[in-house]
Amino acid sequence: MNTGTTGQVAGTVDGTGLKATIAPDLARIEQAMEADLAALTSDMAPLLDEVLRYGLFNGGKRIRPLLTVLCYRLCGGGKGTSKVDIYRLAMAFEYLHCATLFHDDVIDQALTRRGRPAVNVAYGETAAILAGDFLHTRSMLLVGQGGGIPALEIFCEATTAMVDGEFLQLHNASNYNLAEADYFAVIMGKTARLIGATCEIGSLVAGADAQARQALRNYGLHLGCAFQIIDDLLDYQGDETKTGKSVGNDFREGKMTLPLIIAIDRAKENDQKRLLAMLVNTEERKGGFAEACTLIAGYDGFTLARHKAEEMIAEALAQLRIFDQVAVQQEMAVLESLANYVLYRNK
Amino acid sequence: MNTGTTGQVAGTVDGTGLKATIAPDLARIEQAMEADLAALTSDMAPLLDEVLRYGLFNGGKRIRPLLTVLCYRLCGGGKGTSKVDIYRLAMAFEYLHCATLFHDDVIDQALTRRGRPAVNVAYGETAAILAGDFLHTRSMLLVGQGGGIPALEIFCEATTAMVDGEFLQLHNASNYNLAEADYFAVIMGKTARLIGATCEIGSLVAGADAQARQALRNYGLHLGCAFQIIDDLLDYQGDETKTGKSVGNDFREGKMTLPLIIAIDRAKENDQKRLLAMLVNTEERKGGFAEACTLIAGYDGFTLARHKAEEMIAEALAQLRIFDQVAVQQEMAVLESLANYVLYRNK
Numbered sequence: 001m002n003t004g005t006t007g008q009v010a011g012t013v014d015g016t017g018l019k020a021t022i023a024p025d026l027a028r029i030e031q032a033m034e035a036d037l038a039a040l041t042s043d044m045a046p047l048l049d050e051v052l053r054y055g056l057f058n059g060g061k062r063i064r065p066l067l068t069v070l071c072y073r074l075c076g077g078g079k080g081t082s083k084v085d086i087y088r089l090a091m092a093f094e095y096l097h098c099a100t101l102f103h104d105d106v107i108d109q110a111l112t113r114r115g116r117p118a119v120n121v122a123y124g125e126t127a128a129i130l131a132g133d134f135l136h137t138r139s140m141l142l143v144g145q146g147g148g149i150p151a152l153e154i155f156c157e158a159t160t161a162m163v164d165g166e167f168l169q170l171h172n173a174s175n176y177n178l179a180e181a182d183y184f185a186v187i188m189g190k191t192a193r194l195i196g197a198t199c200e201i202g203s204l205v206a207g208a209d210a211q212a213r214q215a216l217r218n219y220g221l222h223l224g225c226a227f228q229i230i231d232d233l234l235d236y237q238g239d240e241t242k243t244g245k246s247v248g249n250d251f252r253e254g255k256m257t258l259p260l261i262i263a264i265d266r267a268k269e270n271d272q273k274r275l276l277a278m279l280v281n282t283e284e285r286k287g288g289f290a291e292a293c294t295l296i297a298g299y300d301g302f303t304l305a306r307h308k309a310e311e312m313i314a315e316a317l318a319q320l321r322i323f324d325q326v327a328v329q330q331e332m333a334v335l336e337s338l339a340n341y342v343l344y345r346n347k
Numbered sequence: 348m349n350t351g352t353t354g355q356v357a358g359t360v361d362g363t364g365l366k367a368t369i370a371p372d373l374a375r376i377e378q379a380m381e382a383d384l385a386a387l388t389s390d391m392a393p394l395l396d397e398v399l400r401y402g403l404f405n406g407g408k409r410i411r412p413l414l415t416v417l418c419y420r421l422c423g424g425g426k427g428t429s430k431v432d433i434y435r436l437a438m439a440f441e442y443l444h445c446a447t448l449f450h451d452d453v454i455d456q457a458l459t460r461r462g463r464p465a466v467n468v469a470y471g472e473t474a475a476i477l478a479g480d481f482l483h484t485r486s487m488l489l490v491g492q493g494g495g496i497p498a499l500e501i502f503c504e505a506t507t508a509m510v511d512g513e514f515l516q517l518h519n520a521s522n523y524n525l526a527e528a529d530y531f532a533v534i535m536g537k538t539a540r541l542i543g544a545t546c547e548i549g550s551l552v553a554g555a556d557a558q559a560r561q562a563l564r565n566y567g568l569h570l571g572c573a574f575q576i577i578d579d580l581l582d583y584q585g586d587e588t589k590t591g592k593s594v595g596n597d598f599r600e601g602k603m604t605l606p607l608i609i610a611i612d613r614a615k616e617n618d619q620k621r622l623l624a625m626l627v628n629t630e631e632r633k634g635g636f637a638e639a640c641t642l643i644a645g646y647d648g649f650t651l652a653r654h655k656a657e658e659m660i661a662e663a664l665a666q667l668r669i670f671d672q673v674a675v676q677q678e679m680a681v682l683e684s685l686a687n688y689v690l691y692r693n694k
Contacts, residue, residue, distance in 0.1 A: 040507075045514035103480065107473045126454045126517065129476065133450060134510040136480065140487040141503035149491050152499070156488035160387075163481040167392035170473065 018337045021330065022066060029065045032087035033057075033094065036138075047123075051131040055119045056098055063338070064097055064195065065090035067223075068202035071216045074323055074331040077206030084205050089146030093198045095139035096159065102132035143201065151201045158197035165189020176264070176279045178256045184225065192224030215319040219335065222316035227342045229309040232257035233302060234346070236293060242347040248289040254279055258308060260292070263301035271295055313339050365684045368677065369413060376412045379434035380404075380441065383485075394470075398478040402466045403445055410685070411444055411542065412437035414570075415549035418563045421670055421678040424553030431552050436493030440545045442486035443506065449479035490548065498548045505544035512536020523611070523626045525603045531572065539571030562666040566682065569663035574689045576656040579604035580649060581693070583640060589694040595636040601626055605655060607639070610648035618642055660686045 033056060041049045068090035072078065077086060104110070105118040106128050112118055120128035144152040169186045172178055199220035203213045234243055235250040236259055250257050264275050275295055278284040296302060316339050325332060380403060388396045415437035419425060424433060452465040453475050459465055467475035491499045516533045519525055546567035550560045581590055582597040583606055597604050611622050622642055625631040643649060663686050667679060
């Protein structure tokens, strides 16, 4: 097992080893964010500063900026006289992620985020919308400054895809005959495209060739899809004491996620009718979560959704094969561990 | 008087002449927006496309992109083999402006915008927030692509200043002893900085020197401040049949704008106490608009606020003196006319 201090990592690292290995990068990402806010604060409204700090330093896992840093080094970045401040660039992905969380929580009228009052609750909807806009702008600037126009283009494409995915989801609402392809179109836009962009931009600024960039973009896309599938599974099967979220929200809201889509597709006529009848009736949805779980499990909705996530992770890992295993052993091990972590996380 | 077709403009042009003179540029700005949306639409959620069209093509005056185009040509842009698609760059300012309107209308729970249901009413708050985010991203990309990182930096600074100005306004709410300087700090951020940026970026991409850039930035800043002062005056004195807005909203909301700030500052103790007493009491504010107007007028609040706007416009016009009056006669005339239009507009 890797202790995280020697840089000697063989294969994947387990949870504890992973944590120790990534700790120095995570610390530098936090430092970069702190330094950026400190530099901004001098001529900024004090309330804006307070809202930003509250929303940004809330125990987030910083997976997106970490991926940027790892992919940068995987492609040879950080050696020699490179002038790229990769941590400053990487934090842009956390800024954008937080901006979308601020706005999502307004949209969903969420009360909490990571066990604390959400920004819209703590500071009001106006502050949440505006602070989201601030981080949105700042993230674009950081990507442009750190990666030039090519990076900005990748970033903007992913960001507009995110909005597009949300609209697709709006469009799909109350369509209870969704195909798997519709589900994947939504999660690609909503989740995977930005994670693909974090990886691709990390490799881009390292000067990677087209093949390496494409491989890391694909790694991120597949990782992102698997991440979302597991998220949707946890909404049915998670341990509330670990996830901090109550199970069954998606079903009660009539949200069509993969286990349900698979079950409806595979169910015999009577069971299919029953699931659809529950979905179209708000009251039945609220009371029928346990029954729905039984039906979904009976048609292997959970198992098959998990298989999909496993396929995605296998595909993500396959993308890493083109890289030299020896020269970038540690980065490779962390990327592999992150992929496996996504699959086996319980929160 | 200029007919707008010959390009022969002497001095400023009147309302009709101005309209005819700027019509070709306005038409090309509309075309650029149409072309951009058409290119995006192919792989976009149909609802997103619908919301964007509804929110963008709503009778907006397109003053911001027009300023970009005019400042570009004023600085010699558009001659020779320049590859800048100035209309594509210019529309970014309309995109960002609309993005902020979408979000502002959610924040203010506005019912109408330019005589039609606001986006948040027509399509819901979720759509308004997300479509705003989409335009925000798209505007950054267009500025980056059209003007490079230097333009992106100017644009992002103005956009973050806008959010900062909103937070300053939040901070100032229920502070009824505001100084003029506090008011100007808010309107600089909220309104003037973006207009300054539209002008500066137009000159930047034309290859203008630092002096010309600074002059046009200052032109925009002063124009923007005057615009906001007149906006605030119209909220007290506008003709509702022309502005389409009911008067007295700012006072009823306890919003501290220039006429009120000046009056409180100049009022005798009793009148000052009376105004402050009205402001701290929501019910009194609602019923006391006519009384407040009398008090403000008695202390020349309206007249002195208008004088401030006139000073701003004079300063904006003074910035134009460094440009060659002959070579860019038409652009100069339009910039002068726009400045005067801001002062004498009644809607």
